[in-house]
Amino acid sequence: MSENPNSTEPRTLPVDAVLFDMDGTLSDTEALWQEAEKQIVVEYGTRPPGEWTAQQIGASLDASAAYLQEHYGVRLDAAEIQRLTIDHVLALLEEGFEWRPGARELLAEAKAMGIPSALVTTSPRSVAEAVARPLPAGSFDVIVAAEDVAQTKPDPAPYLVAARQLGARPEYCLAFEDSVNGTLSAQRAGCLVVVVPTHVEVEEAERRLILESLAGVSLSDLVQYL
Known part of the structure; x- marks a missing residue:
């Protein structure tokens, strides 16, 4: 339309x-999820973080965790990736958002x-x-x-x-x-x-x-x- x-x-x-x-x-707040996942990749991944893709934007936590494991070699299980992601995002929200x-x-x-x-x-x-x-x-x-x-x-x-x-x-x-x-x-x-x-x-x-x-x-x- x-x-x-x-x-x-x-x-x-x-x-x-x-x-x-x-x-x-x-x-x-989409950027907060990007920042949280980037931090996880930096700390636990085997490859450097790249640009976010359309596949990641609006994706579920399950899908995002699988993506980090597959594309960035994050050496954590899915539940731990999700927990860390949520913790990072909640901390970033406390700093304020638009x-x-x-x-x-x-x-x-x-x-x-x-x-x-x-x-x-x-x-x-x-x-x-x-x-x-x-x-x-x-x-x-x-x-x-x-x-x-x-x-x-x-x-x-x-x-x-x-x-x-x-x-x-x-x-x-x-x-x-x-x-x-x-x-x-x-x-x-x-x-x-x-x-x-x-x-x-x-x-x-x-x-x-x-x-x-x-x-x-x-x-x-x-x-x-x-």
């Missing part, structure tokens, strides 16, 4: 819920309109709660984290679980994403996906709206457009 999200066309599609990805969409432009404003608008909301992330709940903590109380009705699903993104399960917990129909949910894995997850669940790519390009496709930024974008404009 490439139409203007600020279209004045009358609203034709109700929205049951808004579903936000976290790292790279709500919060500018929000992605426009994301909090859209979330606040949804709350003001009475539209239910969920945070849908491949990150563990401890990290999701740490990121959500500075937001106003009750900003999210539901948090779906890595522990809550058997399969994480790009599987549709996270978004299907979020929609079910909110009592929403997936096809009437508006999902906000930044990565290929996340976009596929939301789209496969049947959601309408607003994508603001951060580290990798996401191709245009049916039921996707690609934007450069959420800054200045109104949820009511998106609802009218979609």
Whole structure:
């Protein structure tokens, strides 16, 4: 989709819920995972760290641990890699992080309109709660984290679980994403996906709206457009 999200066309599609990805969409925290994994590679790997790939962005902790073992020769078992990664990220979060432009404003608008909301992330709940903590109380009705699903993104399960917990129909949910894995997850669940790519390009496709930024974008404009 490439139409203007600020279209004045009358609203034709109700929205049951808004579903936000976290790292790279709500919060500018994708780089914290990169830094944490880089530190593990430096300390325990047999090869120097390289550039992050599209495969790593938005990947589950299981997939990330396997990638570090395979590509960088990290000499730790998967559980230990995951534990160290989470510890590093939580420590970095305590030092402070930035929000992605426009994301909090859209979330606040949804709350003001009475539209239910969920945070849908491949990150563990401890990290999701740490990121959500500075937001106003009750900003999210539901948090779906890595522990809550058997399969994480790009599987549709996270978004299907979020929609079910909110009592929403997936096809009437508006999902906000930044990565290929996340976009596929939301789209496969049947959601309408607003994508603001951060580290990798996401191709245009049916039921996707690609934007450069959420800054200045109104949820009511998106609802009218979609």
